[in-house]
Amino acid sequence: MADNEQDHEHTPLLQDQDNNDNEQHNHHDQTSHRNVVENIRNLIENEIPNGHHLNSSSTPKRVHALLPRLFTLINSLVDCSNVEDEVVTDEVVEYLCSLGQEVVYGLLRCIESMVAEGQRDVGRKRLLDRRAEITQVAAAAVTKAFVDKDRMGTYCHVLSRPYYAVGEERNTAENAIEIAIRVHATDFIADIEVQRCVQALWTGLILQVEEDESRIRFVEYGGLRRSRRGLLDWFDIGRLNVPKYQNNMKIALFIFFLAMYTFVVNNQSPNPNIIEWLMYVFVCGYIFEEFRLIFEGGTAFFLGSIWHWVNIISYSMFMVSFSFRFTASYILTDKSKIVQYNDIAYDLQALLAVFLWVKTLSLLDGNQYFGTMVMVLQKMLKDGIMFFWLLAWVFIGFLQSFFALQKAETKDFNAAFSLLVRGFLQDPDWELAEVLDNKYGFWVFALYLFLTSIILLNLLIALFNSSYTNITDSSEKEYLALFTFKVFSYLKSPDQFPYAAPFNLIEVFFVIPFTPILSKENYKSLNRVVMGILFWIPVLTIAYGEQKRYEELTGTNDDDDIQGGRRRYRHLTLDDISVEDLFMIEDVDENAAAVSGETAIQIANGEEGAVVDASFTGWKSNGPVNETFADFQRRRVKENEARAKAAAAAARAEEASSSSDEDERADAAAAAAAVASSTSAGPAMSEALVQTLLASIARMEERQKEMETLLKQLNVPTAED
Template identity: 30%
Template sequence: MVRWAKLFGFSDRDRRHSHDEIQHLLPSHRERQIPSAIPAKQVIYVALRLKYQIEQIVPCELPEERISAPHSNVITPAVVKTAKSAGKLSGHSEDYSSCVVYCLLVVKHWFKLQAQLELWDADLHNVRATACEVIAKSIIENEEDMPYLMEDVLLKRYAIVVDGEDTVPSNAIEKAVDLHAVRVIASSGYQKCIAHLWRGWLVQDENDPSRFVDYKGKTNTSYWAHLDPDRMRVPQYQNAVQIIISFVFLGLYTGAINTINPSGDLDIVEGLLYLFTLGFICDELSKIYKVGRYYLGFWNTFNSILYGLLTISFITRMIALGHDFGSAERRRMNELSYDFLAFCAPMFWARMMLYLDGFRFFGAMLVILKVMMAESLIFFALLIVVLIGFLQGFIGLDQADDNQLGAVGFIVKQMVNAIMGSPEFDGWDRFAPPFGLILYYIYNFIIIVILLNVLIALYNSAYEDITENAIDEYLALFSQKTMQFVRAPDENVFIAPFNLIEIVCISLPFEWWMSKDQYERLNDIVMGTIYSPLLLITAWLETRTARMVKWNRSRHESDDDTVEEWEQLAEELDLEGTGWSKRVEESAPNVVTEAAVLEVQKLRDEVKELKELMKTLIGGGIYGGAHDDAPR
């Protein structure tokens, strides 16, 4: 099997793309080997056709509601049909229709870039980008051939030509996640594909890494057939292992902080805690090395700070062990080590949210927090400028005062207190009167009245934006989480701290001299041993799932179909025979067309009938005959 690390390249050319696109979840800068399923030049031709179509159907700035409405009069079924045919032109035998959704996402990216370059037409280009999403979503949801949709439209990888070179191939699933195209992500077909990837029903083809195929054992009811270490690549199993390890890590920390050793010696609990920390640090460093600086994000930085504090705690503990038993220096360093360890407690519990984002409540909260943190950057940028200005002014007043109070510490403390909402005005009357007190009043007014209210407004706006679209945002977060596992740069899944076993016991002593087949067999043996308790459970679960899939296929239903309570007796009810369906059809309102339009259409039909009647009367000579009979 081709190494995952070689499947996702990241070239220098890609860094010229927008911030949304270059922040791939887990790309790798190693040499790429996956070819485009369709020649890159043909893909970009399809994209250019679609760009021309979007520019024609949205020639001017329109309200976004007209584009995104369920029955839009702009994105009509005819427009969607034309877009779908962009991959197959008359007179050409080749059919490139499978790349249309991918090309629509590429065109969306182009319009977003154009909006940044042409600010005077930014609203127009943003509406056109929305149109791309709406058309792509409509194509996905109207496709009835699920295998074709998932394997060809969504999961096949395509490339375009930029600066005369082919870009790194990617598929529509990855593109939508990278561009945060929530409308496409929230479509039913897209989420069905994500669900199959999450369950491990769609796996990468061993012979052709550019394709995803059905898992061969999906209908195999044999228990032993599912005891395969390769199944640990399934995203839901990796996620389960990470959650279990996170709870164990938290338990080790709780045990370590509640069992302080006055002697300074390391016990088993603390030893395991620091060993887990080493595994997490190695995992982060490995991903940064393979992915590059674009791997860094909020949670990576958060984890890095936590691991750094734990490392400092461990180092100070080692320094304490270097002093004589019972000495004051050993006791001081030991206490310092526990202080750093206790300081990490809030971060340990906040870290759990990172692994519980698969649950809808935690996932929605994480999206809100992420957007709030991004919005707060504006506040902190303004705050830093204000702080520097006032700090320089206060220090200048202190230096100009003959008393020379040397109150830098006092100044900093009072400025921080004002930011936290508890300003203290005592002492400022002795600080270069009256300038110090007046300047501090001005500082408090700017911080408390202006900047903090700006921050509250930004948080409120971010909260409203996310909660109004909470379901789509959660689906986007879940899709991103799934793709993090699917696009992982490691072929052999050794989740931290098990990666230490891979590094020390497998890679260093065996990888450099073993053949590829032998090395893969060794990894499978070690992975099977490590994950054997979980594999026993997953094999049982997959056996049950296989029975369900076979039963669904015997009923000619989809593999993931379930019979709900309202479906159990639905087949016994004859809606047409009893006349109920006809009565419902006659009384059902027309929700596609507005009431005013319906009345106008009705009036138009009546006028048409009246015109036909008038023509009939005139053609029959009624008026002419009456005129002839009149007295002369």
């Protein structure tokens, strides 16, 4: 019996410190013990709630080794274009989860490759598109499975963490959502858990921080869990990093800039006044912001938005206008030249109204209706560009034809150009066509009108109608894709201290020069002081809003839920709950569970911008590193058989524990161990089952001894008496 107790004390299920004791054994024993621990955890992970075990940190080698396995799996599952979504079974999801936290990123990389290959190989495009769709379904299912295990770890390490493979540059690292945006994987983006992650990033419940060597990681914002009473307790400069608040500041400053522009362009003056100079300062700040986005986010991501193209045109016109205005006011002395240059400057500024007022649509894309219309506008503009590219070749051909038909002594390029333009705009000039050439001019012009007005224009209308139909049919997914792109457009520039334009000029000329002089902590303090002075009104507004929202989420007065004489029931299921409510519920649960723990104390005493680092606690596979899906299926069958036999053995052990005969209990334990050892799941799994059963028997014996001791104290006769 003593030997059994000694064995029970050293089971890995009861004491984790046995890992330290085993360091004294040889290498074989250490490896065996690690396998036992690993198998036990895999065996009981569904029975122990909130069990955390850290995955090893991701490396480019792991990503590189993962991608071929994913391609093999997808190709085997989708061998034709009419495969249904049900091919992504629970077994497939379980296998994918066992591959580690990089699997969602790997699946999105597979989609990227399939889309690119489909564009090159038209014959296989339908099959590749279907594989991409199934891969999106698999990625969403794996995300859901990971969230069920560890929500915060999934958001911070699976969806948001940047990865890259061997041979790729570190600055090309992307996370799964960024790839989904680039390949327009709307089914994955619209998944509820992905959108909860995006909403958490948008509202600042998850923060992006930059580590050394420009590495990016995502952490949970712990400010909601801090004990705050007054408004000043919520005053946090770090909240200016949140995309939602950056967007609100951007809107407010642009409206102010638009008001200044309207005043300047409608009140012309010989020399620039203070408002005009302030307008040019805003323009310089916006230009610096565009260059920063290009430098930090990359050219491809920058040019992926139509509004950045609008910015390029409008800011270029502003600078040309400023050049003429400055030259007329401070360089030229000839009055006629001064008037001429001022007229050019104001003409350019007047033309800018078209671009600036169109840009106001970008301020409304937070609304689903306007956001969907913006998506339709973008798609139509792309179709229009392709149409006019086709029209240009037709136009050039007919222009050369009319120019060549003219007599050498009367050739007029402008007349031919005007004829074709007016014809396309439904104002044909038949007389001019005959003047240019009385023989063929009429017929060539008629053919031109037939091609452009009847064929090409109807083609353009059909393209526009198709674009509108495709987007409105999936308007919700398209809007969510646009919104996600907007969120990550702010996250592409991981500046710990974001200065909104034009205040970024203060950062460039008065703060950044102190970088080589000050230490990291002193530089942070300098930024906090400067930003506190510049943005104290916005930060105070943010603090007030977050305080009210916190009070609303944590309110305990049921009378607050009664509005208009009727009670307001907020949510029915966890699937309906908002991400802010969800985080608040989890925060309350964590505080209740660890109110006296070190984590709770750190949160309660949290400083400005307090964050809580999240670690991923997903599945870990106990199979070989290069295990294929077929091997996984065979191993899973064996493990299921092992679990069934282990359940039978546990039942026999439980039955034996009710007996008072120690020999009978020992025989039952030996039989249980023999049943477990007879499984075909492998020696490591058998040893794990034996250890588990022995530990269970030990706990039963201890409970029985405690009961007998208690009965003796109460003078109740026991079976031995």
